[in-house]
Amino acid sequence: MRFLPVFLDLRSGPILLIGAGDLLRAKLRLLLAAGARIRCYATDGHTDLGGIEKGEGQIEFIEGDPLQADFAGVIAVFCAGSGELGAPLSARARALGVPVNVMDDLSNSSFIMPAIVDRGDVVVAIGTGGTSPVVARRLRQQIEALLPARIGELAGFIGRWRKSIHQRIPQFPLRRKFWERVVDGPIGAQVLAGHLDQADKALRNIDNPSDFAGASEAGHVTLVGAGPGDPDLLTLKALRALQDADTIFYDELVSQEVLDRARRDATLVAVGRRVGQPGIGQDEINRRLIVAANSGQRCVRLKGGDSLIFGRGGEEIAALRDAGISYSVVPGITAALGAAAEFEVPLTFRNEALRITFLTAHKAEGAASVDWSALTDPKMTVVVYMGMSAAPQVRAGLLAAGRSPLTPVGVFARVTRPNSKAAIGTLDQLPELVAEVEGGPAILIIGDVVAHAAPWQADSNSHPFTPLTQKLSEMLAAAE
Known part of the structure; x- marks a missing residue:
């Protein structure tokens, strides 16, 4: 890893931006959305923002020679469409110890801009070491699809409660367990569904956070359709279930590429059978699911195609229902x-x-x-x-x-x-x-x-x- 990802506090000082044309406006749009204060040299003389919204005092357009720019208090320098000015501006910034990024010029940049997934309080940065911005953008699209829309609201929700809970739970391991139960349980689900008032009420009603953190969790079984083999055809819910599972009971037709999407420390249990060979039987599969769930595990029953189309998902649902086990179903693309x-x-x-x-x-x-x-x-x-x-x-x-x-x-x-x-x-x-x-x-x-x-x-x-x-x-x- 050549470039260390960091997050700049844009409240600590202004950004110096030099450039022209659409490249300059694209960078302006990004910095303004992040709340930056900007000193801008538009080298083509065009200060029209092209419909970009800005807050009061966010942009100061400066005339004159950018090479004579005042670097006092500047926390970073961006050159976007700056042409031949990029190299000398980079040299001056480096001499003053100011981070500098010259667009599409890795040799003159002391930092690079990642592709960004912005969910408010949750920000994901994706970099490829400056080698392939297209790959970074493609990864951003995939991560955008995976992240719940309100994941930033969940982070903000925890942030509002964090101090008061930490005062009530002094032990770090127990605090971590508390927040894991909040994020993975009904309270987190309420936030992600947009029911913030209900989530606040539920958290406020926890009389003893330490007991809540240490309580035994109820197990759960998720029947997941793995699709016909291509892991890219997994639904978003299926991916989340695989990442959350403690144990995954999978059939013979589930591809290795799909299993590779599971959480690395999850226990994988093969319960399928090959054609012409005896399997463990449906009753034994049902029994194993029930035993695992009763021990508090989050289980996935992973089947090729869709669980409810010739996958005996109905039989497993009936067994789980009769045993009083919590369960859910995630459909898959049938063959x-x-x-x-x-x-x-x-x-x-x-x-x-x-x-x-x-x-x-x-x-x-x-x-x-x-x-x-x-x-x-x-x-x-x-x-x-x-x-x-x-x-x-x-x-x-x-x-x-x-x-x-x-x-x-x-x-x-x-x-x-x-x-x-x-x-x-x-x-x-x-x-x-x-x-x-x-x-x-x-x-x-x-x-x-x-x-x-x-x-x-x-x-x-x-x-x-x-x-x-x-x-x-x-x-x-x-x-x-």
Whole structure:
């Protein structure tokens, strides 16, 4: 780390700003928003702020030679669009021991400006050592999305109460525990929801802060949908749950990249099973969740896709509810939506596909139990989870029920992951298509919509297809 991040107290002295044009105004906008007092040399002579709002006495425009500027009391110098003045101004500032930043000139800067996330009392600074401001801005966008909008209000709330609580809890470890319980518990949630009055009342009603800090915490289980594999598809709530968890019980289909987003000291417990191998069983998973929560742990039950779509989340909710365990559910992007987005498969399409059916056919006997006669409507998209091994039975069931053998079909494997693969064709080719993707997990999508998918369009010469609805329209037009 070459540059040490620091935060300047802008109340301790003025900022000297030299430059011109849009670069100068951009820096003015930033400094004014931070409450700085500014001595400004506009080297192009333009002192129009372009709609920038300023407080009284915040800006003093100075005429004359910037190289003769008065550095008395100045806490930092900024050069933005200053041209050839940057180097001599930097030399003078360094000689006087004043920090200086010359925009886009690392050699003449004694400090650099980070990308900033501003949440009031909470400020995050991101730097790349001056090497890539674009990367810093990209990180800022991601952090902006992660931070709750009112996190600054939470910091200010704690700041208002900090002195009085510290007087009542002399021991530092107990004070830390107190504030952890406030931040992570209902009081913190009230602040983040904008209910400051309720949060103040709840904190004021704590008779003994030391007892509150030392009290045993109730455990909690969060059922989190991990999505189909790409960690960037995790929801913000899912990321926060992973960062807060003491223990994470995860399934086989959860990718390592998703697990890497968990808190570093969290305990990771594999409770899934591979195809063809015995697992620990759903009853044992339920028992482990209950035991962990009863011991006061914050647990995450992490499942590929979405917990409530063929993820047995309903069974786990019922077990937690019966055991009196606090729980919550964070939805995830199910595999069908991941496949649809990656391979551009519109699961519905105006006048062509008006309904979707999700079903699971893990084994041949599972496929045999499906009422295929309900799935023959050409305007219905059929999505089959865990259907690779039962592909011959899926094909046979749909064909026997009357679905056309020329119905477009896609087998989409390992969707949203770097090694994803698609095989597209027709219903009568389904088992062969499954073999093409070289292993799962995979989702089967059956219906006219597959003809709109990117792989089909890229190979349209090999797969000429006209949806039935379009054929009927053409026939009616010809009859007229």
